[in-house]
Amino acid sequence: MKNISSVVVEFIERAMKKKGLELYNSGEGKYVAMDGDYNTRFKFDISFSDNAFVCHILVHGDQGLALSHSVNIPWTDGVAIRTFFQNIEAL
Numbered sequence: 001m002k003n004i005s006s007v008v009v010e011f012i013e014r015a016m017k018k019k020g021l022e023l024y025n026s027g028e029g030k031y032v033a034m035d036g037d038y039n040t041r042f043k044f045d046i047s048f049s050d051n052a053f054v055c056h057i058l059v060h061g062d063q064g065l066a067l068s069h070s071v072n073i074p075w076t077d078g079v080a081i082r083t084f085f086q087n088i089e090a091l
Contacts, residue, residue: 004075005048008055012044015088040065042091051075055084059091 012031013023021033021041033042043058043065052074058065069087073080 005046005053008046008048008053011085012088015085015091016042018089019091057088057091 009023009031012033016023016033019033019041021035024032024034026032029046029048031044031046032040033044034040039060041060045056045058047054052072054072055070056067057069059068068091071080071084073084075081
């Protein structure tokens with residue numbers, strides 16, 4: 001059986017691959033999506049608990065990385081999880 005936190009990370013990884021980016025784990029719940037030239041396009045700072053997950057999404061812009069989204073979603077909130085996944089796809 002898959003761990004629910006793995007489902008979240010794997011979804012982010014698939015979404016980034018669709019954008020031509022690779023997802024790298026920089027340790028302690030930090031993931032960076034980089035292009036072929038190793039430029040960071042997105043950063044995901046994720047922490048998981050028994051009841052929920054928190055994710056801060058930073059997006060590369062003119063001024064460097066800036067906070068785009070911040071969520072705190074209980075594992076039991078399927079609507080919020082689906083919305084989070086839709087937001088990841090829309091980045």
